Amino acid sequence: MIEGVKVKKLKIIPDERGRLMEILRNDDEIFEQFGQVYMTTAKPGIVKAWHYHKQQSDNFTCVFGKMRLALYDAREGSPTFKEIQDFEIDLEKPLLVHIPPLVYHGFKCVSDREAIVINTVTKPYNTKDPDEYRVDAYDNDIPYDWSK
Numbered sequence: 001m002i003e004g005v006k007v008k009k010l011k012i013i014p015d016e017r018g019r020l021m022e023i024l025r026n027d028d029e030i031f032e033q034f035g036q037v038y039m040t041t042a043k044p045g046i047v048k049a050w051h052y053h054k055q056q057s058d059n060f061t062c063v064f065g066k067m068r069l070a071l072y073d074a075r076e077g078s079p080t081f082k083e084i085q086d087f088e089i090d091l092e093k094p095l096l097v098h099i100p101p102l103v104y105h106g107f108k109c110v111s112d113r114e115a116i117v118i119n120t121v122t123k124p125y126n127t128k129d130p131d132e133y134r135v136d137a138y139d140n141d142i143p144y145d146w147s148k
Contacts, residue, residue, distance in 0.1 A: 002073045003080045004100035006030045007087070010061065012094060023096055024059055024120050030098045032057055035123040041116050042067065042109035047146045049106020049137040056123040056131050058099040060107070065115030066090035069097055072104040072142045084144055090115075106137060108146055 001007075008030050013020045024031060035056065042048050049070065060069055070086040088110065089095050099105050109115040123131060137146065 001080075002071055002083050002085050002103060003075075003078045004098075005071060005085065005103065006098040008096040008098070010094035010096055012091060019091075021063075021091075021094060023061055023118060030059065030096065032122045035121045036125065037118065037120045038125075039116060039118055041114050042107065043114050044109050044112055047106060047108045047137045049108075049146070050104045050140060050142060051106065051132050051134040052104045053101050053123075053131045054133070055101055056121050057101060058105065058122075059096055059120040060089070060099065060105075061094065061096045061118050062089040063091070063116050063118055065109060065113050066111035067107045067115040067117060068110045069105065069107045070144055070146075071097075071099060072144060074104055074142075075102045082143075084142075086144075104135070104142060 010021055068086055068088050073080045073083045087097055
């Protein structure tokens with residue numbers, strides 16, 4: 001596991017009316033602080049990558065469709081420097097993945113329908129000074145193959 005990454009297995013509670021799934025609670029070990037919650041989507045086969053944050057931690061899950069979430073540790077002093085980790089997340093394998101600052105991350109929709117991702121971040125987005133640093137999904141030094 002990449003240093004600082006945490007994974008919480010999520011539980012879906014079904015009944016005759018539908019399903020309920022708690023994603024993140026303020027008494028979870030994985031919880032740091034609340035910044036904002038947002039939803040993002042990707043259409044089948046689309047990759048949204050790579051970026052990292054200097055201050056913010058992310059907490060990703062997928063609530064519709066299926067996504068492959070990939071992480072890359074580019075932190076030179078980290079014991080997991082240059083390590084790659086990936087997860088497939090959907091409602092059959094529901095996970096919440098906590099991504100610490102300075103760890104590159106991105107995702108690909110690997111289902112035949114649009115994937116819906118919920119991200120609960122520790123800092124609100126600042127449009128004037130975004131804590132977001134990007135590299136191209138394919139043209140970069142990250143040894144990850146999105147085609148698999």
